[in-house]
Amino acid sequence: MSTKEERERIELLQGTLDLLILRTLLRGPAHGHAIAKTIEFNSDEVLQVEQGSLYPALHRLIKRRWISVEEGTSENNRRAKFYRLTRKGRKQLKVETSKWDKLAGAIARILRPAG
């Protein structure tokens, strides 16, 4: 989507995408395209997600049993895979979120020591 300047977009840090997916699924099961859209929308399109990279991440989360997958029908009656956060995933999200907060805080303090 070329509405924003390239330089304003941010490449995702390794592992961050996993966190974003978990966060997105907290609201309820969603299919792949919906997850991509949600992340894009929620970040005001700042985060550049190559949609394809979603799939390895999803599979990684499935493998770790942080999310589960089920067949379902989407809003316009098409068959689709729905991804759902598992209990383990919910716990993991908490851990990852607090880790992220710490990291972000630390980086912010370093970058703006006065503030």
Place this chain on the structure above:
Amino acid sequence: MRRGRRILEELDRDIREHIERETQDNIERGMTPEEARYAAVRKFGNVMRVKEDTRDVWRIAWIEELWQDIRYGLRMLRNSPGFAAVAVLTLALGIGANTAIFSLIDAVMLRSLPVEKPSELVVLRWSARKAPRINGYMSSGDCPSNLRFGAANPSGCSFSEPMFREIRNTNQFSGVAAFANAGPLALTGNGPASMISGQLVSGDFFNTLGLRAAAGRVLELSDDSPTAAPVAVLNYGHWQSSFGGARDAVGRTIELNGVAFTIVGVVEQRFTGITPGSDYDVWLPLAAGLRISDPRMWDNRQDKVTFWWLTILGRLKAERPILQAQAAISGIFRNEMLHGSIPLFEAGGMPGPPEPRGGGGPASRQVVIGGPAPAGARAVPPPPVGGSQSSVVVGGGMPPAAGGQGSARVPAPSAPVAQGQAPPDTPNEPRTFSKPDDEPTVTLVNAQTGLTGSRGRFANPLYVLMFAVGIILLIACSNVAGLMLARGAARQKEMALRLALGAGRMRIVRQLLTESLLLAATGGILGIVFASWGSHAIVSFVSNNQPRPLTFATGLDLRVLGFTGAVSLLTGVLFGLAPAFRSVRVDVTPALKEGFSASTKISRGGGRRFSIGNALVVTQVALAIVVLVGAGLLVRTLQNLRSLDVGFDSHNLVIFGINPSLAGYKDAQIDSFYRDLQGRLTETPGVKSASYSMVPLLSGALMATMFHWPGTPQDRQSESDVLEVGPDFFSTMQIPFVAGRGFDSSDYGIAAQARQSLFSGSKQPAVPTPVIVDQAFVAKFLGKENPLGKRFGQSTASQDGPASPGYEIIGVVRDTKYNDLRREISPKMYVPLSALAASFEVRTAGDPQALVPAIRRTVAQINPNLPLRDVTTESQQIDRLLFQERLVAELSGLLGLLALALACIGLYGLLAYEVARRTREIGIRTALGAQRGDVLRLVVKQGLSLALVGAVAGTGVAMGVTRYLKSMLYDVKADDPVTIAVVGTLLVLVALAACFLPAQRATNVDPMVALRYE
């Protein structure tokens, strides 16, 4: 991962759905369907990569990829079975040859001693600037010693028993043990009389080594005392073979040299002897040595500091550094050497115990170093004539350090004797072994490296062979690399396609490397099979040529497997890497567009490729030349030694050793026993004549003596080889007389009298001992002077002994070789033999081997309790003597041919490929009027020039390398032009043959077919 597979199966559909949704979204935002789809795909990214990445999530990636590579590789190899077979076979030969030789090196040199914690065990080794002035020295042959008359910087591992006791008392070690050969022992009381080998060991030997008994008990300290009951401990293998492994063997009594010993136990199976390659049937306490030996030979050595005969082992204490222990032991040794804590010399006016030393007493000096005790050597008394003679018996196995040419006999089962004494001292000089500036010291050497035994003799041949097989492997590698290159060229299209489809270059390199490693691994497995055949064949070859079977256990151990694995891996990488990288350096477009054979561009690019192919072939040829030249030199050495004129007729001669004193015969009885046996043997049907001598000729054993030659300065001693012989020796051996006569019975009477006076101190005969000398002796000492009647070696009575009438020459015979084929013929004198152990020579009319049973019966008729030793034929003995030469010549010859074959297969492969590649070009040439001969020349020229370049390069390398073979060669120079010419010619001829087939095929190219082919 079944969960993953199910999800993955729907991945395609999921992605498709995803993109459709995005497209839909885009359309809803107002794009045209085409725009919408394009944007969606762009947004999604590289579908292939996504799929690959997603799959990666589900697998432990490398294992799966490896497996995939392996399956793919196997499929490729299955598709080209010819290539695979040639490559695997080539590699198997290369790897197999290396594994075989390495497993021998492993068995002979690397395997650790069969004792507890071998790394703690050290062997004591003395060294000094000058030989210590002692009068007895015996080396067990377990450890290289360097002790010859007047040799500078002598060293050795033998010590006196008092020294051993002192070291044991110092508490420097957690355990100390000493051992010496007991020599061949006549075993009676267990079936027919037989000869076995025994070792004398100190009472704490087994405890120090940490060895247990498999049955009964091992020797203990209390057994090792002169008053203790004589006991023996058996070797496990001997227990199994001679006692059937019977439990009740323990407790039984056997007779060794006529002395009753009780078997108290059997040593655990792994221990057959402390030194690799030499094992013993029985172990006896040191104190038993006196009982089983001739007291004259034994010489009360247990209490003498001047008789060095024990090899000493120490087990290091954990808390004491080796250097500290070494300094302490060295201090004791030095003290003993310089100050002689115990009265040293009995001779020269110092009161000594009155022992039966013989008239020659301390002045007669006899050294037997190293080697296998020839039948007589154990019982070698001082020389027949008293006085100032000295005689040296240098046993065959002259310590390897001293050149290793000694003989082909294992110096193990011997009890070499040395008796010697310092040169006469001036009466006032204090009698000590050494002076301070002789710097006597003791070094502690790790037992693993110190106890070389017969290893030293195998080291050189094995290293040479290892070098040869290393080269073979290189040839095999470059051969297979050549094949891979050619094949890589054929697969260029495939690689280009895979690259174009987005495969990573590294992935392709890995794929190709996997293929070559697969080849190498298969070759390695097959190679292990080849190797086990090969090493068994070599070991049995070596073993058949030893007086006693060798006990080097070959076989696969972890070290050998590790070696083979490493070699295979290295091989795979070596020959696989270059072709692999070459294949991915493809310019994709032209390769795809034009295919490889029609493209001039590729051909030109190919020029570079084939220059690698050419280089590989040249390398192979050069390496083959190196192996061939080395092999040629060794084969010529063997031929030279085989065709050597030894000076006597070595065919149809049976030889056996016998020692009547072991059955209780004494002096004169021995002589009459010999006459009796000689007579009966001569009457045996099929026997032409029989005689005996102290040691057989060409058995490795050598004796020498020293005497004063008239006309030389009074204090100067001359040296000559000496051999004591029985009646009719020269006619039996067919050594012709040049002048004079043979020994008659009065000559033997004089010799017997001289011997008698030696031992009993009775009166010396007034007449000199008659001797027969050879031409070399005449040439050295007499020149043109008439030798007959010449007297030498007279001495007047002195502190060195009573007066001696010396020798008188009564005959001159033709020169013969003595102990060894390589040794130059030196001055030699023959002396009448009296009352010694001897070796009989029986000249037969026909096949000597067939007469052995009859000979055994004849001996048994006289005395059934007299065992024969070393029953063999002269030809077998020479074969044994030459076994090292035969081993390296035959094996390296075989390896040379293998190298030649591999190199020519390489050449053939390259040319065949070239012809196939240039079919079109050849077709055009033929169409344009090229003759059959032109085409033939085209191919042969390439092949031959490669072979020639390789041959020249190889010859250069060979000249540089064969210098290291020098010590193994005989009568042929390391850069022998004949060998090089023959090898070069052979190679060119074989190369021509290798060129011929492809060239033939080239001439058969039908121009029409070739042109239409594309």
